Amino acid sequence: MTDNRSRNGHRNGVAPGWHSPHNHYLLFADRVYKTYPDGAVRALNGVSLGVHAGEYVAITGPSGCGKSTLLNMLGVLDRPDAGEIYFRGEALTTRCDLDHFRARQIGFVFQSFFLIPTLTARENVQVPMFEGPRRTARQRAQKADELLALVGMSQRAHHRPMKLSVGERQRVAIARALANDPVLLLADEPTGNLDSENADKVLDLFTKLQKDRHLALIVVTHSDEVAERADRVIKMRDGRVVADSGAEIIPTPDPAATS
Numbered sequence: 625m626t627d628n629r630s631r632n633g634h635r636n637g638v639a640p641g642w643h644s645p646h647n648h649y650l651l652f653a654d655r656v657y658k659t660y661p662d663g664a665v666r667a668l669n670g671v672s673l674g675v676h677a678g679e680y681v682a683i684t685g686p687s688g689c690g691k692s693t694l695l696n697m698l699g700v701l702d703r704p705d706a707g708e709i710y711f712r713g714e715a716l717t718t719r720c721d722l723d724h725f726r727a728r729q730i731g732f733v734f735q736s737f738f739l740i741p742t743l744t745a746r747e748n749v750q751v752p753m754f755e756g757p758r759r760t761a762r763q764r765a766q767k768a769d770e771l772l773a774l775v776g777m778s779q780r781a782h783h784r785p786m787k788l789s790v791g792e793r794q795r796v797a798i799a800r801a802l803a804n805d806p807v808l809l810l811a812d813e814p815t816g817n818l819d820s821e822n823a824d825k826v827l828d829l830f831t832k833l834q835k836d837r838h839l840a841l842i843v844v845t846h847s848d849e850v851a852e853r854a855d856r857v858i859k860m861r862d863g864r865v866v867a868d869s870g871a872e873i874i875p876t877p878d879p880a881a882t883s
Contacts, residue, residue, distance in 0.1 A: 649710070650807065657704055666863050671864065676840065677838065680841045681870070684845055684851050689860040711729065728755075731803075732810050732812075749771055750764045750765065752801075752804055767803065794814065815850055816845075858870075
């Protein structure tokens, strides 16, 4: 793996003498930086935050503040330029099996659903199971039926996405996200394409799932109504965390001050 050093020469941008509290959290972002290839936009500027098991967190902020980029880092869909993501105390950027890790530990819910149009709802829910614990075809189908029942979609199990309403597609996407019983659920603007009635149904479902399954749930949103459902609200601006209702903001140490 490439030695991930920042411009000050410290590995992962970490200054000597800085001790990360990552072992106290299910998921911890430790001074994460991300700049897009053209170099014109620093999407994340030394973000540090921790999320406990079973915690419901909303990340808010204006467009372009870095919240979706941060969610991609937390879900290891992308790698930081500097800094580290820890899961149960283990650094993730050094793992070589991230696809396997994501499939078994993390569920994703996206604004645009990303259901496969040629598959039924039941078949879409089964897709992540091929990367999860070994199951027979019968076991996969049974698990999909259980999850569709959980989100109130049993009666639509054999319909393809084009035959489902927008709200129904999102509920199928949530069932798919739960296919391998993750401990962490990440949702990027999950109500962005929904009317208020369907948005409320999805948010009620998130609350129930988070409490019943003791899921850590992180939701990125522009909506104050969505954020109000969370136990904790983190606000971002210009690639930084500027407010955190549930904890003190974890400071980013100045490498120059400790070098």
